Amino acid sequence: MTGPPIHAITDGTAGRVHAFLLDWGEGLTLIDTLSSDTGEVVLAEMARLGRPVGDLKRIVLTHAHRSHVRGAARLRELSGAQVIANAREGEIIAGERPSAATGFLPRHPFRVYQLQFGLNVGYYVERYLHRRPGFVSFPACEPDRTIGDGDMIGPLQVIHTPGHTDGSMSFYWPAQRALFTGDVVVTWPHLEAGWRGLSTDMDANRRSLSQLATVGEVEFVGSGHGPPLVDDAAVRLRDLLAGARRS
Numbered sequence: 210m211t212g213p214p215i216h217a218i219t220d221g222t223a224g225r226v227h228a229f230l231l232d233w234g235e236g237l238t239l240i241d242t243l244s245s246d247t248g249e250v251v252l253a254e255m256a257r258l259g260r261p262v263g264d265l266k267r268i269v270l271t272h273a274h275r276s277h278v279r280g281a282a283r284l285r286e287l288s289g290a291q292v293i294a295n296a297r298e299g300e301i302i303a304g305e306r307p308s309a310a311t312g313f314l315p316r317h318p319f320r321v322y323q324l325q326f327g328l329n330v331g332y333y334v335e336r337y338l339h340r341r342p343g344f345v346s347f348p349a350c351e352p353d354r355t356i357g358d359g360d361m362i363g364p365l366q367v368i369h370t371p372g373h374t375d376g377s378m379s380f381y382w383p384a385q386r387a388l389f390t391g392d393v394v395v396t397w398p399h400l401e402a403g404w405r406g407l408s409t410d411m412d413a414n415r416r417s418l419s420q421l422a423t424v425g426e427v428e429f430v431g432s433g434h435g436p437p438l439v440d441d442a443a444v445r446l447r448d449l450l451a452g453a454r455r456s
């Protein structure tokens with residue numbers, strides 16, 4: 210293996226949504242898939258790394274919100290990778306039910322209100338239209354493997370971190386001191402313990418963050434939205450938790 214084993218990727222849309230390509234020497238593992246149905250930005254990053262699409266072996270999903278899962282079906286089709294998600298989120302990713310609504314009342318940060326609005330409109334559209342023949346709101350993708358707290362995916366420890374959604378999952382890679390939080394933590398437009406307007410249970414999210422603050426040594430935090438935390442990541446995670454406890 211040459212080069213760094215973690216590549217952060219963004220297509221710049223949907224609140225700076227981020228995905229991560231990981232290389233621990235058994236093909237590539239992708240955490241989340243960005244917001245395009247074609248997976249084009251992930252494919253471009255693989256090409257840049259000189260890796261054929263068949264090198265993608267696993268697609269791991271933090272939660273079922275569209276901007277994280279839209280590329281999963283196409284990337285699996287192209288690569289033959291195994292799609293891995295929590296069972297509850299998996300039902301949503303498979304198109305069996307809509308993801309939970311969070312309400313239309315605008316919440317801080319207002320720069321992501323467009324996403325909050327889209328999530329809630331999507332809930333009603335899917336609830337009332339998704340069983341109609343021919344209606345496709347996103348490329349549904351039934352996971353090949355479901356995961357729960359304490360499972361392992363190669364070297365990744367699976368941690369159930371509910372709050373943003375019921376089945377939100379985080380992943381810790383001890384050898385790299387890297388933590389992937391999904392939307393439990395966001396870094397755009399500010400570092401925060403999740404976006405209130407897009408999360409179903411902020412108290413649960415805070416408890417999940419406390420759990421993540423004790424996971425082990427952390428030098429890299431890969432968040433679902435915004436650039437990774439790489440400078441003083443552990444300290445900033447603990448400060449964030451202290452702030453979340455006060456609020």
Ligand SMILES: [Zn+2]
Pocket residue numbers: 272274373392407
């Ligand atoms: Zn989300």
